[in-house]
Amino acid sequence: MENRPLVTQIQRFSVNDGPGFRTIVFFKGCPLRCQWCHNPETQSFSPEIYWKSRLCVQCGHCFDVCPNQAVFPPIPPEEAQREDSTYYKIDKAKCDKCMKCVEACSYGALEQVGKPMSMEEIVEELERDRPFYDNSGGGVTISGGEPLVFGEFIRKLMDALKARNLHICLDTSGHSPWEILEPVAERADIILYDLKHLDSDEHERLTGVPNQLILHNLQRLTAKGCRIWLRIVVLPGCTDSIDYHRRVVAFLRSLPGSLERIDLLPFHNWCQDKYRWLGRPWSFGETESVHPDEVEPLLELYLSAGLNATIGGSGFQAQATASG
Ligand code: SF4
Ligand code: SF4
Structure with missing residues (x-):
């Protein structure tokens, strides 16, 4: 399995997972069970x-x-x-x-969801989109599930992509031993890092795991000077209050290094079909999507704290940067 991990999809022309046009590899398998997960088909390690x-x-x-x-x-x-x-x-x-x-x-x-793919097969697929990467400043995004659970495979894949001079984003929850995360992070041009909840109890309730390891890894990555785009889903009733985001801002300003940007991602419920197709109930299925306008006050909070932030996280979006 480690030589041919399961891949649910290779998605082309994404503009929300790093700069430029991205081709995203979704690996199947994740140690977390985020209740709002938009890719439930990537959670299980089995087809x-x-x-x-x-x-x-x-x-x-x-x-x-x-x-x-x-x-x-x-x-x-x-x-x-x-x-x-x-x-x-x-x-x-x-x-x-x-x-x-x-x-x-x-x-x-x-439809079978999750097919084993070798390194060569993945690289061949990703090479096909090179003209789009070159024309847009884009590249490859390695995502999941949680790609770090396939640490050795991912390291080798990144080496193969780097040898081809391709830009790489790593999309991770950060829930990984440092010994696995560090060498993968060193190979990534940009790390898309999720902050799911600041409070460990709430994090565990929402995702199934506490957050100490994740926050500690974030501190270590910023201390190393890694380029990080932090991603925060604005989730109704959980992570949508001004007070909560004030605490997040205070935490981010206490980090030993800086974040390149922070993407506030309004929750949406467009993935309901996936839950139906898998025959699984979804606790957020009835939750209304958040309109980007509702996130504006939160954005202001980050900007006024001198943090570079966006709503939606488009790789083409003009970045709003505040001074001071
Ligand atoms: S019953 Fe439905 S799922 Fe089964 S073979 Fe016929 S069309 Fe396909
Ligand atoms: S339902 Fe399961 S066991 Fe039956 S044919 Fe389909 S995959 Fe095989």
């Missing part, structure tokens, strides 16, 4: 299956081929697609991920 009810005609081919009786019998499509339907195609407790059902579905209603 998963999307079932897209709107594409399913309930033909029963998947039911016929499953060797483990892990596919539920067809029901009328309109019943399966009803808003309040609890029908889901696959019984996960019985499924061994043989993927025979995916092969049998000719309607695209079943």
Whole structure:
């Protein structure tokens, strides 16, 4: 597995994960379980299956081929697609991920999420977008899940990309032993570092892990002079108050080194389909998206503290920098 970690997607032309046009590699597997996660398909370390009810005609081919009786019998499509339907195609407790059902579905209603990829395959995919990197000042963003759980593979991948003179961003939660983080951080041109919550108890409630290691790693990275873009999701009822952000600003100003910028990311709920396709409930599914205008007062707080901050974190956005 370490030589061929699972990749859920290689996404092209992103403008929100580092400067210029980025091609993002999403590795599958994460030690955190952020309740608001926008990429729930990257959490598990195993392959998963999307079932897209709107594409399913309930033909029963998947039911016929499953060797483990892990596919539920067809029901009328309109019943399966009803808003309040609890029908889901696959019984996960019985499924061994043989993927025979995916092969049998000719309607695209079943899709394997997470395919093993070798270093060579990933590099070849990333090389294809070189003209876009060159024309936009962009490059590659290594993301997940949490890429640091594949530390040795990621180090070698970054060496291969550096040998090709490609710009690299590392997107991480920072939840990693320093011995793994440091050599990876040294290879990154920019680190996109998440600050999920300042208070450890709340961090643990929201993500499943405390934050001491993450905050300590952030201190060490700034002390080393790494280029860091800190990312803070503005989450309704959790990280959206002025008082909370005042405390964040005080913490950031106490760091031993500086941050290149801080990106305030308004929460959105556009990923509801992914949860449905995985057959998983989402506790933030009913939460309204935050409009960027609502984040303006928070932005002002950072700017007036002399911190370089943006709303949304676009790699093309003119950076708002305050003096003093
Ligand atoms: S094979 Fe595809 S379309 Fe047919 S029942 Fe299964 S998921 Fe639905
Ligand atoms: S992946 Fe294999 S075991 Fe799982 S539901 Fe599909 S056919 Fe059955």
